[in-house]
Amino acid sequence: MARITQARAFMVDLQPKVRRTDAIQSFKSQETIFVVVTDADGATGMGYSYTIGDGGPSVLALLRYTLLPRLMGQEAERIEAVWRDLLFWTHATAVGPIMSLALAAVDTALWDMRGRKASLPLWQLAGGAKAQVPMYTTEGGWLHIAPEALVEDALAAREQGFRGSKVKIGKPTVSGDAARLGAVRRALGDDYEIMTDANQSMTSAEALRRVPMLEALNIGWFEEPLPSDDIAGHARLQAGSRVPVAVGESLYSPGQFADYIAAGACGIVQADVARVGGITPWLKVAHMAEAHNLVICPHFLMELHVSLVCAVPNAPWLEYIPQLDDVAAPMAREGGMALAPEAPGLGIDWDHARLAALTVAGSDFTVEV
Template sequence: MLMVDLVPATERTDAIQSFVSQETPIVRVYDSDGAVGTGYCYTIGTGGPSTIELLRRTLAPALIGRDADRIEAIWRDLLYLTHATSVGAITSLALAAIDTALWDLRSRKTAIPLHKLAGGAQERVPVYTTEGGWLHLPIEAIVEDSLAVRARGFKGAKIKIGRPIAEDVARLGALRDAVGADFEIFTDANQSFRIDDAIRRVAAYAPFGLGWIEEPLAADDLHNHAALARRSDIPVAVGESLYSLRQFNAYCHAEACSIVQVDVARVGGITPWLKVAHLAEACNIAVCPHFLMEIHAPLCAAVPNGKWVEYIPQLDPITTSRLRIEDGQAIPSEQPGLGIDWDWDAIGHRAVEGTGWTVGADLSPRAS
């Protein structure tokens, strides 16, 4: 295992924070026959070393001698092994690194691509971009970026909100006027509003035909999300800051959201991600996952309610593959595995010292 630190190519700010780096723990598991599976997770600048230590000290040793085909049993055993720190972000991230590696291993050994192995419901999923909609950007830059991605076939874009209401309204109005009625505009508040403010804002934003308002309130404020959803003409999206199937179950059955944004890293891996997606399906709710487009494209294609993939190309510096996008649709890879071709030379040179590998080491499978 090791960790690389990926600094965003562009400044990323929202209403409460800046995305300063992507700490990316990477785990490889080896089967007795020599097959290798690679998994990963991420943070946005804090918690990466803690995730690595939990993997090194507790979770990785517990894998030795286990049957790699028993992914569900392994996931559950590791959850109970870390019961004192579950449910929580660091534990979920560590579980995800192992779980995605086991699914990668299974897909490679069976020679079935992930989107088919996990369900095979769709051949492609629409893509929207977040990269041009950060809160610090002037509206002219956001409009320019949205028009550019629309010309490339993208079906929508997301803009961060959380400025004074009048400013948000002016920015949304300018964007809607520029892109027209057929291009989706999504908004993300990043948990920055109180319920009184959120009620006023959804009423002010409603005339612009928004696809959703994302995380309007604190993620653990289930009661007020339900109250807001009853009042809002804009779909309410939550999920990137939820860490378990039961948390999603509570939101869905409280009718506190109408878009589920389950994040494969933060929920603990592919195993629980699929459960959340099928829970949402049973509640007639769409899945539009947060971030990690490279792995979410095949997962969204695996389920019938996968509706959108978020375009943020953060893994490009350490991969040789690129997400295939045609006419604004993400097309999952037909190659076995997660659909990610890792650049082990680049990873070796970016490895953070003290996380298990020597910086600049040869990390290719043959060298391991």
């Protein structure tokens, strides 16, 4: 084993290619925080994390002044030990999004290094359950999009081989949501999966009002209907609904997922590798879900999640939202199937010249032993 001798961090601000809106916000940009680690053998690994437009400098500050100095001198292969040490070293700031996002950038870099040194792709290193996975698209289902445009996008997606679409909900009335979802169901038929996402916008009463409509339209899941800290509300909702409740993009530790699962508050787990703190805790959540006969359908970051959903047996979907095309080669796919990367490590083919050109001024720094 070799000890970590250097870590570099920087931030790239990626603008969305299309307008992305939901019931509570608009996606402003992807502040993408990168960490490159180097060990005493000269091996490197590159990981990343993100925000949707706010907080990136805070993540960088935590890396610069706390996490990366603590990382120096640690054994690169002892990823579990490193993850736990960094978590508990800053326990006063955990659990929370800034801590988890910063920790994820380090953890994904270490897994990338491990894969590169072992000449193995992440999906095999972490389990190797399958070599491809079906995708559903969210890119044409944003809340501002009119019903006829939702239908047009879903028809085009099906023609490309996609097996499902996610449609944002949270209009002021149930009929407003029903009009959009109903138009897609009538046009696509019963064999095409339709997921919905309310983005924590509803009260318990408003969520319950929508359940009969979602059941009648055979909706695949009801995502984040309530604020993420309302476990009891989600449990009541799941108990009264034949549509699975999906949660996870706004949870930041395996323990938070354990609380949801223990309460029967979700039917689908949606851990986000960046928001939960990296690959190490993501795998814990995936296996926890499997042990409870639940599936994991991760949120966003398809270029990284493709390897993780292919690593585990209980991940039936990958969410399609392209965001890295300006700085990396497109993710490999055949029609509506995403293919597990074969390159060692994370398997993302970064365009380093573009990353350098897009690096936010003043964000680049290096910490060394």
